Amino acid sequence: MPTPTEPARHSLIAGEPVPGTAGTVWAHDPVRDTPTGPEFTLLDDDQVAAAAQAADEAFGPYRRTTPQARAAFLETAADRIEAAGGEITATAARETGLAPARLQGELGRTVNQLRLFARLCRTGDHHGVRIEPALPDRAPLPRPDLRRRTLPLGPVAVFGASNFPLAFSVAGGDTASALAAGCPVVVKAHNAHPATGLLVARELSAAAADHGLPAGVFSLVYGPGTAVGRSLVCDPRIKAVGFTGSRGGGTALMAAAAAREVPIPVYAEMSSVNPVFVLPSAASGDRGALAEGFTASLNGSAGQLCTAPGLLFVPDGADGDDLVARIGDTLSAADGQTMLTPSIRSARAEGEDRLAATAGVSRAALGRTGAGPNAPAPAVYSTDAATFAATPGLADEVFGAVCLIVRYRSADRLPPLAHALEGQLTATLWLDADAHAEDAAVADLLEALELRAGRILVNGWPTGVDVGDAMVHGGPFPATSDGRSTSVGAAAIERFLRPVVYQNLPEPLRPAPVRDDNPWNVTRRIDGTTTPAERGDTA
């Protein structure tokens, strides 16, 4: 009990604190390696059902809100979280060991995401309106009046991520996109940063109250281990799941959701090693800049970013040798960053030990151990392409600042190596586009990688994800559970929507997005042609 004078804190269900009966938890300060208060009570399975119930009750009124009302709610949430940003980031720093600058950036991203989805609500593109007016004289059969729009799926369970205490937790991307779609949200707090989560949750609940929305539109629940999460996913009132975390955690939720009487979609972002291919033409270029960029991308946030480069393909020969040597130089000057929790740190150690013990793999570079017990030195290992291809598990993710360099003989060896990879969030090519000697290999490599990754980069580093209209943060399994979707950017809203079409519905009964007068001024597709919002009518 690190702070016995502070009262215990509780889950926030529909705006009300609910003391849990399934034990308590403290956050752990990974820098000082001590528990850090206050104490949080944990819900049992029956208690968590109240949050699903509240979300279910809120769904009807919430989905009927106008785009303006929903946008205003999201904007107020953003304003409130921004205003409370100092306390939020200080708390997050204590609970996660992440650097203040990183957390301030993440807070900015979090509020920007809420504002992006508020704008999306107003433009209304996500209504996916398609209208085909009646053609009574069409032969052989008349066409009825058909008007399609999307509807929210219903209450969504969101699992806070360990590595993004703000941007992919309580009011993060999954929550913002689900709320924008019209879905109430129940967040399962990550127990690594419970106090951060509660601060954010209070602002989100307050924003709902500010706008007179039903309180059940948002709840935050704390639970022991994985039990409460599983019970949430199995609750018949929950209609979809957003998750960011480990492959084991994500696949367990996928299995639970698939085994329900009524299966539901799970959007789990899980495991990715984000391969980076340094082509010979790039290895003959500015190797100093390559080494610096790589080290920064690998070691930032202790390598605990879902897009950190875990595999680096480097050509054999003098250029490649020099690049590896330069990586050794830059890494040796890099300090280990504090990892999120002791258990994440020990999982990293196990993964690194496994790599180090593999025949044909040797350590190529080592950074400095950071301050405190949870800041291991960033480490880079090396192997040859034949060993890599022949050894199962070498492409498995080690969460943290650990990378495996794979040395290859020539560019034409890369496509088969890429073909053997699992699904990835990102894949990166470094090349000199004006050097055409490797063009054929690059074309083959691109074709292999685009089938295996959600984002393909050239001459950049995969960490850092732009939150906009075109972004795809997803990828085939096991990068995510559903490679047809993105968890970052505007298209993330589509995960929580489904289409419905109205046939010959009289105008007075039509929902706003498909009415003739287009009162919400949403973009619509009429007879196959997209009609901008400003002149969006069918009259």
Next chain:
Amino acid sequence: MPTPTEPARHSLIAGEPVPGTAGTVWAHDPVRDTPTGPEFTLLDDDQVAAAAQAADEAFGPYRRTTPQARAAFLETAADRIEAAGGEITATAARETGLAPARLQGELGRTVNQLRLFARLCRTGDHHGVRIEPALPDRAPLPRPDLRRRTLPLGPVAVFGASNFPLAFSVAGGDTASALAAGCPVVVKAHNAHPATGLLVARELSAAAADHGLPAGVFSLVYGPGTAVGRSLVCDPRIKAVGFTGSRGGGTALMAAAAAREVPIPVYAEMSSVNPVFVLPSAASGDRGALAEGFTASLNGSAGQLCTAPGLLFVPDGADGDDLVARIGDTLSAADGQTMLTPSIRSARAEGEDRLAATAGVSRAALGRTGAGPNAPAPAVYSTDAATFAATPGLADEVFGAVCLIVRYRSADRLPPLAHALEGQLTATLWLDADAHAEDAAVADLLEALELRAGRILVNGWPTGVDVGDAMVHGGPFPATSDGRSTSVGAAAIERFLRPVVYQNLPEPLRPAPVRDDNPWNVTRRIDGTTTPAERGDTA
């Protein structure tokens, strides 16, 4: 062996006949209740893998085809199937017992679907292009150049439907949309109409050959029972599944796909009773027309349409009584149609027996038994709303011309009844839009139904699905496995696509849909604004 002089027929894998080693099957002529030749050999599990392998090998070259080439292939397939239409529909009539006029209509729909997707290939909307050009001066961080497009998932397994031997079988909607997306297709033939399937498959294979496409782009496999289908769904080279059939069959495939090492999406259209709500205002109107429309919708194709009305809500009182009486009149003049197979006919009998034996349910109307052994009389049963609400299973689908009428006291009783329904393909309201007494109940009913169905109709009958841009033929489980999609209409292509984004890809490396010069002239969304194809560039 009904036609021993005819040689046995075989699966068509990548254009070549492959004799199966797992037994043989004959189609059954349900009108004459006899087997009808020729004999078809069935593949074992190992043999079916050859089709998946051929599809996998075809995927690379096929997905690289231009929109024009892919559209031309689909159009040739349509032309060839149309030209062979006489033999195809005659064979289908013999194998299914469906009426020639129905089959000619279905053939027309089949070729129209292929042509719809050919047009879609040419317009290129399905590429889902979103471009955000670089903003090097953006603060706090520059924006990279981001260009998103969609890619086909890979080889798709399609299961032919018993009840649509043409429009949802070998070259049906699932096949057409998957091929348009760029996915090779392996069709598991429905053993109820093997000869029909082979005739269509030969035209599809010939169309691929006409255009020099890899033969593995299409295969048709025959197998015993469910074994070959399951082995296809579990094949690692198969990346998605399209299925139309029973709830048991669909959920088995969903479970098999979810249990794979790499889970894949299953688009299964399964079970729907398509509730029709006759509001009091409609019951006071033209009851004769209502009864006639209902009987035609129920009894068409022996009730073997996925959108046939299986539940009819009728008000208590004199109007309702008269409507039920008129249904009795029209139905008594209706002849039973031949069902697809003896086993479908006996499953219908079991379902009807179960209904008839339920306490509180009585028969309200009965048609005439049709010619031959497999043409049971269409039948309508009746119960009251309280019995309906209290008795599990009364809303379960009985595949065939069997409907349950539910009598209700007043319009405000309908929304709770609707809330208790499972997911549906369609839900229908009959009402007088100018009679406002029931407006509140109608609004509540609409809100309940749009959450439970893919298509909402007013004053129409749910059978007959328009194939166009706005159609949604889908709905929440168990209507389909994935209510976020449609299996009919242009949007069906989205089931077989996933997005990828390119970050800072140099122009020479960009795929055609995201190149500056937009060589395929596809519609694109640039900086959030949809840009018509004609001026679709970012320069």
